Amino acid sequence: MKSNGLDNASTRTLFSLVNRILEESIERRNGHVHHMAHIVKKVVQVIEQRVSTLAVNLKDQNNLYKVRLGKCQSRIKVLETLAAGTTEEIQVLLSQLQQIKIEKTKIEEKKKLEEQELLRTKQEKIHSDIENSTLKHELETAKKTHEEHCLLLQMQAEETEVELEKKLKELECFLAESKKRVKELESFSKSKSQRWKSKEGYYRSFIDYQSRALQAKRSYTEEFNFLGVKLKGLADAAANYHSVLAENRRLYNEVQDLKGNIRVYCRIRPFLPGQSKKRTAVEYIGENGELIISNPSKQGKDSSRLFKLNKVFGPAATQEEVFLDTQPLIRSVLDGYNVCIFAYGQTGSGKTYTMSGPNMTSQEDWGVNYRALHDLFEISQNRKSSISYEVGVQMVEIYNEQVRDLLSSDDVLELMHIGLMNRAVGATALNERSSRSHSVLTIHVYGMDLETGAVLRGNLHLVDLAGSERVDRSEATGERLREAQHINKSLSALGDVIFSLAQKSQHVPYRNSKLTQVLQSSLGGQAKTLMFVQLNPDVDSYSETISTLKFAERVSGVELGAAKSNKEGRNIRQLMEQVALLKETISRKDEEIEQLHHLQGSCNGVKCSMNSPRYDSSSPRRHSIGNALLNHRLPGGKGSGLFEKASSEMDNCYGNNGRHSEAGSLKLGEPGVDQNDREDLDLLGFGDADSDERLSDISDGCLSRAETEGSLGSAVEFTLFPESKPSEVAKPAGKAENKRLTIASRLPKPSPRLSQTRLPHLSLTKSSASKASSSMSESRKPPASGFSATKSGKRWH
Numbered sequence: 120m121k122s123n124g125l126d127n128a129s130t131r132t133l134f135s136l137v138n139r140i141l142e143e144s145i146e147r148r149n150g151h152v153h154h155m156a157h158i159v160k161k162v163v164q165v166i167e168q169r170v171s172t173l174a175v176n177l178k179d180q181n182n183l184y185k186v187r188l189g190k191c192q193s194r195i196k197v198l199e200t201l202a203a204g205t206t207e208e209i210q211v212l213l214s215q216l217q218q219i220k221i222e223k224t225k226i227e228e229k230k231k232l233e234e235q236e237l238l239r240t241k242q243e244k245i246h247s248d249i250e251n252s253t254l255k256h257e258l259e260t261a262k263k264t265h266e267e268h269c270l271l272l273q274m275q276a277e278e279t280e281v282e283l284e285k286k287l288k289e290l291e292c293f294l295a296e297s298k299k300r301v302k303e304l305e306s307f308s309k310s311k312s313q314r315w316k317s318k319e320g321y322y323r324s325f326i327d328y329q330s331r332a333l334q335a336k337r338s339y340t341e342e343f344n345f346l347g348v349k350l351k352g353l354a355d356a357a358a359n360y361h362s363v364l365a366e367n368r369r370l371y372n373e374v375q376d377l378k379g380n381i382r383v384y385c386r387i388r389p390f391l392p393g394q395s396k397k398r399t400a401v402e403y404i405g406e407n408g409e410l411i412i413s414n415p416s417k418q419g420k421d422s423s424r425l426f427k428l429n430k431v432f433g434p435a436a437t438q439e440e441v442f443l444d445t446q447p448l449i450r451s452v453l454d455g456y457n458v459c460i461f462a463y464g465q466t467g468s469g470k471t472y473t474m475s476g477p478n479m480t481s482q483e484d485w486g487v488n489y490r491a492l493h494d495l496f497e498i499s500q501n502r503k504s505s506i507s508y509e510v511g512v513q514m515v516e517i518y519n520e521q522v523r524d525l526l527s528s529d530d531v532l533e534l535m536h537i538g539l540m541n542r543a544v545g546a547t548a549l550n551e552r553s554s555r556s557h558s559v560l561t562i563h564v565y566g567m568d569l570e571t572g573a574v575l576r577g578n579l580h581l582v583d584l585a586g587s588e589r590v591d592r593s594e595a596t597g598e599r600l601r602e603a604q605h606i607n608k609s610l611s612a613l614g615d616v617i618f619s620l621a622q623k624s625q626h627v628p629y630r631n632s633k634l635t636q637v638l639q640s641s642l643g644g645q646a647k648t649l650m651f652v653q654l655n656p657d658v659d660s661y662s663e664t665i666s667t668l669k670f671a672e673r674v675s676g677v678e679l680g681a682a683k684s685n686k687e688g689r690n691i692r693q694l695m696e697q698v699a700l701l702k703e704t705i706s707r708k709d710e711e712i713e714q715l716h717h718l719q720g721s722c723n724g725v726k727c728s729m730n731s732p733r734y735d736s737s738s739p740r741r742h743s744i745g746n747a748l749l750n751h752r753l754p755g756g757k758g759s760g761l762f763e764k765a766s767s768e769m770d771n772c773y774g775n776n777g778r779h780s781e782a783g784s785l786k787l788g789e790p791g792v793d794q795n796d797r798e799d800l801d802l803l804g805f806g807d808a809d810s811d812e813r814l815s816d817i818s819d820g821c822l823s824r825a826e827t828e829g830s831l832g833s834a835v836e837f838t839l840f841p842e843s844k845p846s847e848v849a850k851p852a853g854k855a856e857n858k859r860l861t862i863a864s865r866l867p868k869p870s871p872r873l874s875q876t877r878l879p880h881l882s883l884t885k886s887s888a889s890k891a892s893s894s895m896s897e898s899r900k901p902p903a904s905g906f907s908a909t910k911s912g913k914r915w916h
């Protein structure tokens with residue numbers, strides 16, 4: 120590019136040239152530097168020139184614009200002043216114009232209105248013309264129709280006038296006729312009303328009479344119905360009562376008999392609140408008496424054992440549930456059966472809980488004893504219209520092979536409570552308040568059928584045995600050890616009796632302990648026996664539990680033979696009364712002989728020895744106590760009495776059912792019988808048996824007779840009187856509530872003759888009683904009050 124050509128080049132071209140030159144100069148670095156610089160200088164000059172011309176041009180133009188702007192502004196100002204003046208004028212004109220417009224519209228409206236009015240008047244005129252013509256036309260037509268109508272009406276009026284004249288004539292005739300009829304009717308109604316009035320009077324009196332009769336009839340019918348229903352009920356009740364009663368009793372006894380003889384119920388007590396390790400040995404409790412006991416410390420098949428009993432009550436079983444299964448057995452006592460219920464088990468396993476209950480004040484907690492008494496009272500009360508019952512209660516304790524009476528006097532439940540409190544208790548390692556004695560509560564029932572005169576006697580033994588644990592386990596020493604040894608001895612004697620019964624052996628060792636002697640009639644005879652086997656569920660008691668259950672299994676296998684009711688018909692009773700009378704005569708003779716002996720002895724200067732008639736085996740007065748008592752209870756030897764059963768009953772007693780027991784071979788005069796034994800037997804009522812008398816011949820009847828005798832002193836009997844309520848009798852009421860059970864006051868006092876007759880025996884039993892008292896004081900217990908020979912059994916009315 121030539122340097123002079125730059126003038127015509129565009130600024131853009133110049134700039135691109137400068138850029139190219141600069142790029143080339145960068146590429147070539149040293150070549151043509153001078154030339155390039157020259158060109159660049161030229162370019163710059165041109166650019167400067169251009170810029171200066173542009174600046175000049177711009178200045179000129181700016182000036183020009185400024186001048187123009189000034190001109191425009193002055194013009195604008197002029198225009199603005201002009202515009203301001205014109206707007207004011209325009210506004211005035213506009214307002215004038217508007218007013219003119221308004222006036223114009225007003226005038227136009229007026230004009231329109233005038234036109235409209237004119238038009239309207241024109242239209243009205245046309246309308247009125249039209250109307251006038253139509254009215255004229257209508258008037259003419261109306262005139263025509265009116266004339267026609269008038270003519271028609273005139274014709275009709277003439278016709279109606281004729282008709283009305285006709286009707287008037289008819290009515291006149293009818294009126295004359297009806298006047299005649301009214302006269303006839305008036306006379307007829309007068310006569311009728313007279314007749315009705317007379318009839319009304321008649322009916323009124325009839326209705327009055329009928330309603331009075333109806334009322335009387337109604338009350339009669341009601342009364343008749345009521346009486347009929349009552350009579351029917353009474354007749355039904357009378358017809359069914361005896362049969363139902365008999366059937367009821369028969370069924371009860373059948374069920375009981377079907378259940379087998381010695382029944383064994385097992386009861387497992389719950390863990391006690393204080394027991395820390397609660398490991399149970401009870402693995403399974405079956406519905407039908409199955410029980411599996413397991414030992415966790417053993418392995419294999421030896422670890423558990425199955426037992427089969429009549430029934431098993433688990434730890435949750437209530438007192439009521441346990442009693443429900445026992446109740447039928449207890450009820451059969453009222454039908455003349457002998458029943459024995461005893462609780463067996465180690466110390467602390469719940470024997471006392473089952474038999475007596477933990478708390479006498481709460482009826483829910485009552486054990487079998489209280490419930491049994493309550494039940495007996497209730498049933499005897501229910502049967503009072505057909506059977507008169509007398510119930511006697513005795514409570515003894517067998518402690519260290521000595522029998523002692525636990526009762527004094529007072530309310531029967533209180534008595535039982537006293538009895539329980541009086542029990543010898545001592546702490547062992549197993550049970551803090553362990554009872555160390557066997558307690559035997561005996562209930563004697565005498566009933567007489569008011570219809571047939573038949574007599575029934577039943578005895579119920581409720582036995583709370585002492586703990587069955589082994590001596591070594593109870594860790595007892597000294598006195599406790601002696602107690603434990605006695606307990607173990609008597610329990611093993613019980614086992615021996617049961618097992619010899621199971622084997623049906625000829626020899627049954629009743630005599631080996633006081634316990635078996637007391638229970639003899641209920642174990643060996645035709646009695647019903649139930650054993651409660653009590654278990655402690657603790658694993659620590661495993662071995663005791665097993666041995667208890669083994670014993671229980673063996674007991675459940677014992678068959679005592681079918682139970683028999685002690686029921687006598689009227690004839691037998693009369694015969695027995697005769698026998699009793701004869702025996703009384705004999706005993707009087709005995710007394711006379713005795714007195715003669717004394718006289719003879721004193722004459723001979725020989726002292727009375729053990730050969731006195733009391734111990735003379737050949738003496739005929741072996742049943743004198745019973746006879747004396749009979750007379751005491753039943754003056755003249757007549758009437759009923761709880762302990763009336765004469766000594767002839769002894770021959771029928773339970774021990775005499777074909778088995779020849781060891782106890783039966785006991786002779787009181789024998790050297791083998793020590794004084795203690797004799798006195799304890801006296802306490803139980805056996806003491807008066809002749810030396811020839813076999814103990815196996817001593818029945819519950821003997822026991823009952825003896826206990827009401829002065830010999831037992833505090834033995835208690837009472838009669839249920841119809842008016843005494845069972846609840847009153849049974850509940851542990853205060854003295855005020857037991858007014859009906861006032862003690863003894865109504866007892867017939869023995870005649871001086873009878874007292875004399877009883878004297879030798881009474882003196883003997885007094886000593887036995889005091890012996891009993893002394894034995895009690897040995898056992899650190901205060902003697903139960905009332906061990907007086909002269910204080911005979913109490914009877915409540």
Ligand SMILES: Nc1ncnc2c1ncn2[C@@H]1O[C@H](COP(=O)(O)OP(=O)(O)OP(=O)(O)O)[C@@H](O)[C@H]1O
Pocket residue numbers: 387388389391434464465466467468469470471472473477550552553554555584585586587653
């Ligand atoms: N079924 C039960 N439910 C609740 N507590 C029970 C039950 N059986 C027993 N007990 C409680 O266990 C404890 C021991 O019972 P209990 O005194 O009756 O035993 P025991 O076998 O009569 O003892 P012992 O041989 O020393 O007389 C008591 O505290 C008693 O209340």
